[in-house]
Amino acid sequence: MSENFGSSGQIQPLSIGNVVSAAVKLYRSHLKTYLNLAAIAHLWVLVPVYGWAKYAAISGLISRLAFGELIYQPEGVQTARSHINPRLWSFLRVAFQVGISLLIIYIGLAIVGGVLGALIGGVLGGIFGVSTGITAIIIGGIVTVVLVLLGLTWFYSRWIVAEVPLAVEENINGGESLARSWELTKASVFRIQGIVLVGFIVTLPLVFVLNYIPSLFLIRLEPGTAIYSIVNLISVIGSLIGGVLVMPFWQALKAVLYLDLRSRREGLGLQLREPPSQDFR
Numbered sequence: 001m002s003e004n005f006g007s008s009g010q011i012q013p014l015s016i017g018n019v020v021s022a023a024v025k026l027y028r029s030h031l032k033t034y035l036n037l038a039a040i041a042h043l044w045v046l047v048p049v050y051g052w053a054k055y056a057a058i059s060g061l062i063s064r065l066a067f068g069e070l071i072y073q074p075e076g077v078q079t080a081r082s083h084i085n086p087r088l089w090s091f092l093r094v095a096f097q098v099g100i101s102l103l104i105i106y107i108g109l110a111i112v113g114g115v116l117g118a119l120i121g122g123v124l125g126g127i128f129g130v131s132t133g134i135t136a137i138i139i140g141g142i143v144t145v146v147l148v149l150l151g152l153t154w155f156y157s158r159w160i161v162a163e164v165p166l167a168v169e170e171n172i173n174g175g176e177s178l179a180r181s182w183e184l185t186k187a188s189v190f191r192i193q194g195i196v197l198v199g200f201i202v203t204l205p206l207v208f209v210l211n212y213i214p215s216l217f218l219i220r221l222e223p224g225t226a227i228y229s230i231v232n233l234i235s236v237i238g239s240l241i242g243g244v245l246v247m248p249f250w251q252a253l254k255a256v257l258y259l260d261l262r263s264r265r266e267g268l269g270l271q272l273r274e275p276p277s278q279d280f281r
Contacts (some may be wrong), residue, residue: 014260016194020202023253026066033077034248037062042244053092057084059251060091060167066255067168083167090166090174097178098159102152109151113144157192158185164258184261192257199253203246210242211235 014022027034041058044051061077061084068075084091120143159181166177185192214235221228 014256016191016198019195019256019260020198020253022070022256023066023199023249024202026069026252026256027249030065030069031248033065034062034252035244037077038244038247041247042240049092052095053088056091056095056163057088059095059247060084060087060163062248062251063164063255063258064167066252067164067259070255070259087166087174090177091163093174094163094166094177097174098162101159102155105155106148106152109148110144113147116147117141117143153193153196154189157189157196158182160185160192160196161254161258161261164254168255168258184258184265188261188264195253195257199250203249206245207242210238210245214238 037058041055044054044058047054061080064080064084065075065077068080159178161184162178162181164177165172165180166174169177169180172180214231217231218228218235221231
């Protein structure tokens with residue numbers, strides 16, 4: 001990375017590529033710790049409600065550990081947990097609120113996209129003499145997909161660091177953490193969408209191999225057969241492994257992005273200690 005996190009005791013704003021690069025470096029430098037936490041988090045998912053809260057809290061814990069490394073004030077896992085655990089249900093609230101909000105937005109955008117696509121398809125079908133029904137279906141599908149993707153990524157970009165303030169800041173609750181994310185990201189949505197896109201591309205090969213390929217085989221198999229059950233089990237295990245491997249990268253990326261957003265929005269208000277190594281230079 002060309003930027004130096006510790007130069008002159010202040011944090012320099014990062015480019016899209018350097019945000020992703022810093023996340024990759026954090027991931028590689030603390031691979032064992034982050035993967036252990038991610039594995040525990042995914043096991044907790046099997047337990048309704050309380051387990052989901054634990055998953056959300058461990059996600060925040062990884063971001064807190066990554067944030068500490070970035071500002072050269074690293075914490076041990078147990079020390080970080082002492083800050084995270086009392087906020088367990090606040091982390092669940094943040095995750096639930098963001099998830100429900102995105103679901104509602106998705107449904108609304110899909111309806112709007114379908115109506116707009118049908119209207120546009122009908123108009124174009126009348127102008128060019130093409131079958132109105134076929135044109136409406138094709139254009140409606142395209143408009144819906146584009147609108148949903150752009151709309152969801154826009155709103156996701158506003159809430160991408162929603163759990164990080166709760167993980168690293170003092171005297172803040174779940175609602176305030178959500179509002180903090182909304183405030184920090186308001187001038188950086190398009191840049192964040194670029195970061196999300198690059199992050200998705202970085203993790204795509206892994207997700208494709210572990211999550212998508214086994215699922216593709218299921219399409220050609222008959223449900224209820226022995227081979228279907230075996231492939232389905234492989235698909236579930238692959239998805240679990242994929243989630244464990246990818247989760248720490250995204251939580252580290254959120255920590256880097258949160259730090260970068262604070263440096264941009266708050267005039268580099270975070271002061272750093274002298275870096276003990278060259279890991280992030």
